[in-house]
Amino acid sequence: MTTAGIGKDEDAAAGSGLVLAFYCPDTPGVVLAVARFLHEHGCTIIESQQFRDPRQARFFMRVHFERSDGGTLDLHRVRRDFAAVGTPLRMTWRLTGAGVPQRALIMVSTYGHCLNDLLYRASTGALNIVVPAVVSNHPDLAVMADNFEVPFHHIPVSPSVRAEAERRLLDLIHDLKIDLVVLARYMQILSADLCRELAGRAINIHHSILPSFKGARPYHQAYERGVKLVGATAHYVTADLDEGPIIEQEMARVDHSMSAAQVTALGRDNECLALSRAVGWHAENRILLDDARTVVFR
Numbered sequence: 401m402t403t404a405g406i407g408k409d410e411d412a413a414a415g416s417g418l419v420l421a422f423y424c425p426d427t428p429g430v431v432l433a434v435a436r437f438l439h440e441h442g443c444t445i446i447e448s449q450q451f452r453d454p455r456q457a458r459f460f461m462r463v464h465f466e467r468s469d470g471g472t473l474d475l476h477r478v479r480r481d482f483a484a485v486g487t488p489l490r491m492t493w494r495l496t497g498a499g500v501p502q503r504a505l506i507m508v509s510t511y512g513h514c515l516n517d518l519l520y521r522a523s524t525g526a527l528n529i530v531v532p533a534v535v536s537n538h539p540d541l542a543v544m545a546d547n548f549e550v551p552f553h554h555i556p557v558s559p560s561v562r563a564e565a566e567r568r569l570l571d572l573i574h575d576l577k578i579d580l581v582v583l584a585r586y587m588q589i590l591s592a593d594l595c596r597e598l599a600g601r602a603i604n605i606h607h608s609i610l611p612s613f614k615g616a617r618p619y620h621q622a623y624e625r626g627v628k629l630v631g632a633t634a635h636y637v638t639a640d641l642d643e644g645p646i647i648e649q650e651m652a653r654v655d656h657s658m659s660a661a662q663v664t665a666l667g668r669d670n671e672c673l674a675l676s677r678a679v680g681w682h683a684e685n686r687i688l689l690d691d692a693r694t695v696v697f698r
């Protein structure tokens with residue numbers, strides 16, 4: 401396990417404090433080492449959460465802190481200094497500015513409910529993100545992006561141009577300094593290489609009635625079978641389709657009197673809720689990977 405300081409391009413000062421999130425082998429003295437470091441740097445803890453995974457003997461922690469005198473912390477200096485703590489404890493860690501929004505690129509196909517929800521929440525400050533671009537393999541939702549004054553990029557995808565489309569996407573991610581990619585009902589499978597490139601920084605949403613009711617109109621299929629629950633799962637993207645580490649799930653009961661359209665609307669509400677929570681927690685540095693699982697400090 402290596403020490404890692406991973407985050408966005410924080411060239412700005414951290415006036416609202418910093419957030420440290422890490423995991424490491426569960427050994428005595430970890431909390432003491434972090435507390436001593438913060439004390440020596442004149443910091444006060446605003447929020448602290450921790451968890452021990454007994455299966456892996458692994459310790460997880462998230463700490464939000466600020467200068468005790470109300471001054472501004474130099475993120476780059478704190479990150480450099482913290483390496484002396486993290487390395488001997490074999491930590492994998494991230495240090496980010498608490499008030500610095502993540503730059504999120506949203507990918508969609510033709511269903512706009514999740515896109516509209518995320519753009520609205522971002523525009524009101526409900527999510528700690530800015531959206532520099534929307535990417536789609538169809539032109540249909542350009543008007544929706546336009547309504548929020550977000551640039552829209554149409555990148556068609558077909559078997560013959562898939563590799564070129566992914567190169568265009570990666571160029572956009574690099575040029576715009578994207579921190580997080582959100583697949584908001586993007587109905588294309590990403591290549592294994594692209595999944596590796598975006599590991600830990602791409603979130604997908606899908607209905608939770610998988611593996612049943614695959615393919616088109618899943619909620620209508622579920623309605624025909626008389627399901628009593630519909631749900632949605634937000635997870636990190638991996639090369640294993642729809643099987644990445646789960647971040648959040650939402651569900652709702654289905655009443656026998658509901659129509660197929662009502663069941664579909666209920667399912668889409670679930671998708672919006674689960675995805676917005678997952679994006680929000682990621683943007684606030686509240687999620688740590690625990691192999692195939694996640695630790696989410698809500």
